Every structure is written in C-alpha cells, then in structure tokens.
Amino acid sequence: MSSIIEKFEPGKAVVTGLSDFDITQVFDCGQCFRFDPDPEGGISGIAFGRRVRFEQPQADTLVIHGASRDDYERIWKRYLALDEDYGAIKADIAEKFTPFDKAGIICAAMERGGGIRVLRQEPWETLCSFIVSQNNNMPRIKKIIAALSEAYGEKFECKTEAGERIVCSAFPTPEALAEAGEQAIYALRTGFRAKYIFDAARRVAEGEIDLEAVAKLPTSEAAAELMKIKGVGIKVASCVLLFGFGRTEVFPVDVWVRRVLEKYYPDSLDISALGRYAGIAQQYLFYYERYTAGGTR
C-alpha cells in the first residue's frame, strides 16, 4: 500500500501521495448533500459544523482549505476515508465478484468511478438526509437540507476563498428540529417527510434512540433500531449504516441499484457473498449506472 504524506500550513492541510481518489467523484456519487463545486474549481460545503473547501490540483494531491491540523486528524482524514487502502478494497471487491461477474461489470464500474470514497458522515445528518431523499430528486434534496440548516442550524461565521465573510449554518441538531415542531418542518416544503423528520428528531432528542449506542450494535440490530423511526425503512437504514456509521458491508438497494442487478446479474448475484466492502461496491455500481449505462441525471 502506498502511504500518503500530510503537510500543514496555517488554515490548510495538504495531502500528497494519494491514489484511488477523485474529489469530484466523491461528492458526485449521491452520498452527500451539502457540498458543491465552486467557481474556483474546488468543492466546498459544510460538515461537522465547519465550512471546508477541497481542491485537487493533481491526481495525487488534495488541499483541504479551512482545516487545522487538529481538525484534519480528528475529522477530515476519517471523513474522506484517507485512512483506507482503496487499492486493496478494489482488489477484494473484484475477487468477491468474480464468481458472479462474467461480463466484468464491476471492473468497468471501478474503472469509471475509481476515485470514489465512501464518506464517513455524521450519523444524525445522514439519517435526516436519507429520510429527505425518499421519493425525491437530488436538487430538491439539497434544497430541503439547506433550508433546514438555514432555519434551525447553528450559525457561524467564516471566510470564503475570495476573502468575503459569510454566515454559514451547521446541520440542525435533533433538539433544534424537535423543538421547531412538525408544522415548522412541513413549512419548509418537506412534504410528507415532515412527520418522519420530526419523529426522528424527537426520538433522538429524547434519548429514545441513542445514535452513539446504535453505532456500536451489530449491523442487523442497528438497522432494526433505526427502523423504529417512522419513515425509516431498509433503504434509509442501509444508507445511514453505510454513509454514517462506516458499515462498508451494507449494500443499500434502491431503484437504480435494483436496475443494475436485474440487468447484469439476473439471478446469480449473492449480495451476502460480497464481503466486507459490498457497500463500496454498490456505490461503484450506482455511479456507473447513473453516468454510463443509465445515462445522466
């Protein structure tokens, strides 16, 4: 495994020696809703109550603007899965797919989205985000999450690359959303999801569901716990486990992934045989279907 080199300057971290990493693909594969490409050619957004801007000037180099050394080591390194060996992960996935994949679809998918990393996002934000995502489209999901944050998230000031001071909003806490109430959440055009978001917020705020405790449960028990929340089914729970709790073995199946499975693996693919990186494999397939075989959206 090639190892990365980390250097720190005031307000930024520079990582070199990267492979299997493409910041555009990371934030364009449908796992995260608060980051967007900026005019300067980077990708900026908010997570962990901080505004951050990522830039990849060369294939092996990542610059994280707005990151102290401490934040890099505690937050961003883990968030971006820079501590994982994706070369080895891809090899493992290829091996596990071999018995099922005569056409080599997974290899084509790993070629196409080879720079994807499955992020390790904040569990509560991930839970809300994927509740919002149900029967919804990407632009609108992002819009609703931005609206929730601006209305009920904690405000903080920060500076953009251009040097202007702006006010940013963290993702709202469960307490803030529970206190706001279902009607207020509905007023933000969340539609039928308002009652689901509110139910999640209430349960977490009241301690009925302890996400830190859920994080320690075996996967199937963790899923069952999450599915006590109204509006959380197997798909939302799977996404929370994969993108929020780093359970890379969890394989969320949605309409697009189901389409891939039916198309390329009509009856032979056994998801349970795909091993501990099945969820990462799923993300490669999702991205591949979206941009290559299934057209763009």
Next chain:
DNA sequence: CTCCAGGCGTTCC
C-alpha cells in the same frame, strides 16, 4: 402539460 424522483406506510388480497 406529464412523468417521476437513492421509499415508506397502509391497505388489500
């Protein structure tokens, strides 16, 4: 205008 979106809960057989 119509169709549909990284689903889920309910209802019906």
Next chain:
DNA sequence: GGAACGCATGGA
C-alpha cells in the same frame, strides 16, 4: 407475505 397505491413537491 407480497403486490398495489397514495403521498407533497418540484425538477426535467
């Protein structure tokens, strides 16, 4: 147990 249907809204 599992197939249909409604759901709020707005993007395409």
